[in-house]
Amino acid sequence: MRRRVVITGIGVLAPGGVGTKNFWSLLTEGRTATRTLTFFDPAPYRSKVAAEVDFDAAAAGLRPQEIRRMDRAAQFAVVSTGEAIADSGLEMHELDPHRVGVSIGSAVGATISLEDEYRVVSDDGSKWLVDHTYAPPQLYQHLVPSSFATEVAWAAGAEGPGTVVSTGCTSGIDSVGYACELIRTGVTDVMITGATDAPISPITVACFDAIKATTVHNDDPEHASRPYDSTRNGFVLGEGSAGFVLEELESARRRGAHIYAEIAGYASRCNAYHMTGLRADGLEMAEAIRVALDEAQLAPEAIDYVNAHGSGTKQNDRHETAAFKRSLGEHAHRVPVSSIKSMVGHSLGAIGSIEIAASALAMDNDVVPPTANLHNPDPELDLDYVPLEAREHRTDTVLTVGSGFGGFQSAMVLTTPERSAA
Template identity: 70%
Template sequence: MSRRAVITGIGAVAPGGIGRDAYWDLLAHGRTATRRISRFDASAFRSQVAAECDFDPVAAGLSPQEVRRMDRAAQFAVVAAREAIEDSGIDVGAGDPGRTAVSIGSAVGCTTGLEDEYAVLSDGGRNWLVDHTYGVPHLYGYMVPSTLAAEVAWRARAEGPVALISTGCTSGLDAIAHGVQLIEEGAADIVLAGATDAPLSPITSACFDAIKATTPNADQDPGSASRPFDGRRDGFVLGEGSAVMVIEEAGAARRRGATVYAEVAGFANRSNAFHMTGLKPDGREMAEAIRVALDRARLDPGAIDHVNAHGSGTKQNDRHETAAFKRSLGQRAHEIPVSSIKSMIGHSLGAIGSLEVAACALALRHQVVPPTANLTVPDPQCDLDYVPVTAREHRMDHVLSVGSGFGGFQSAMILSRPGARKEAVA
């Protein structure tokens, strides 16, 4: 029988909550973690709000040497992976290390470390020719994004396939999907899969300022700055964070008595080949990714009980998604509760897909749909049930999570409650 992949451990470093339980508490209570940027002086920038992680690497258990060696994004991933391993109860050193794999997504790699080191090497940008001898010994590692996956592999003693997936804002979804594929094809029995990004830096802010994608509101309440599907929205809010999951072959997880959060039942991705940052209003490619994910999960649209939207908080994205849901789910789209957790934790670029999958798995566990915070003036062109302001208890067997990324990437993943799919587990 075919091998199936299940999530047995979750770790999270998120705005407003370090650790899986704190993260879910924030989502379930509809609290927002967006605030004025404190990691650097943002007064010169168009957008001055972000969703920052209150993260102390030493308090999180990292040694001074690890703190010195690792970029902030790598620190997030290692801490999240450690929590996921502990949560799963699996002994990663007991089995064949060649059967343990790692799949980590990231959109912007070691941005924080690279920018900090450039500022030192160039004397604050004054020198065009830089003196490399001022750089930290691990500067080369910052320039190679795969070091993020390598750090997790070292922590997990994984000697199987190790990959860094970088597909922009769908990186988190795509990295988890790659991990699932490793399980399904028999290349691994255990995968640490997820994503990490720590993009809150002057260079990232300048890039998004230039294309006017982030909210310009500096004077409003920062907690209400991220407003997906709301008629007053004016751009997304940058965030940071990481989520890593332990994914196992379902039969092995059952035999060792593991607690299963969810089965990853189906996944698909498409590209619109249209524009580097733009989206066509019909949502055709996202709809196609959803359709194929449903086919692979052997489910019809009527089986979906909740949709975690990309919901970035731009008019272009929100209307594109609304069209995609109607196109792929038909009349059922009007009956399914949809929400965007970016309203609470911002948009952490490549990491957000993994944080959203973690949220979906936790939603299945608790049978609660997180809300879309700050949604008080609905956009009439976004006319679905976007679960405004307050979380909702709701019976769920299957949830759909989608992502949309620069470059035209569109991804869709379906998670199922343990035992909800009719086929016998191998």
């Protein structure tokens, strides 16, 4: 019999909402955390807006040695998973550490630290042959994203399997899907999982400028992220992290844990088509949704809410709207759909986990977060995208999806254990 896996702890670091409580308040109030970029001078760049996290590592409990050692994204991961562990009520020292694993998602790793240190060793890019004597001892940890899982494992005392999943912008769904599978198959009993990215750096901004993927609504940063709106013209780059504690259902019940959701189904597909382009028919995302529903043993009509990728690019919003129609049939026109990227931006590999957190909290509160800034709906996109204001809505089962460069398409179905058992 397959073991059932549930979420019993959540931790979030997101723009405008450090900590899970603040994050959920931001979403339900429909507030946006997008602003003119402050980390460096945005003047030379095409897109000058970002969704930045107001994060104080020392105030979050990290020691000076940890702050020096860890990239910003690693710091995010340690803090968000720490909040998730505390939220779960688990006493980590009472667990068999070899039965506790770590799975962290990240699209771009230690981008900020790598760029900063390259500028130092190359004398701000003036030297082709860099001077390694200026490199700090922790530079290797910045180079290998696996260090993120190491840091989380050290902080949690986890000695089971440890990995980093890097599948572009679906990393945050895929890392949790992988963690779930380790519990289902009996490899671990508890998983510390989630995803993190801190990509707001000159090189990242320049890369997205080059392919015109990010918005140029620079004169109105608060309303720059506009998924499904006819005036949308790209996403707002963001940063952040979400962490989770996953455990086997019966174990969680025995200890009286608060269960946010059961991970009932998960699937991932690749379109094998284009590095950044998407087919308009949404076939691969629809297939991922179909397989995730099959694994959950649920019909499309069981979905109460769809937490969409909703990046705010022309092609993505068309692609996933088509995917929802293809996979959910007529139910696609009845189920509420929304994009929280309208409020917290697109944090690349981290956003899938942040959206899982939003989905689980929607279930916990029977509230669907809105799509902010949706004032002028695109007539091509004819689903219920929950514009502007949160909606009270019975939410027992949620579909959350992600789409990533490289052609990755992932889907996850969250449900209440009672409904999954029915």
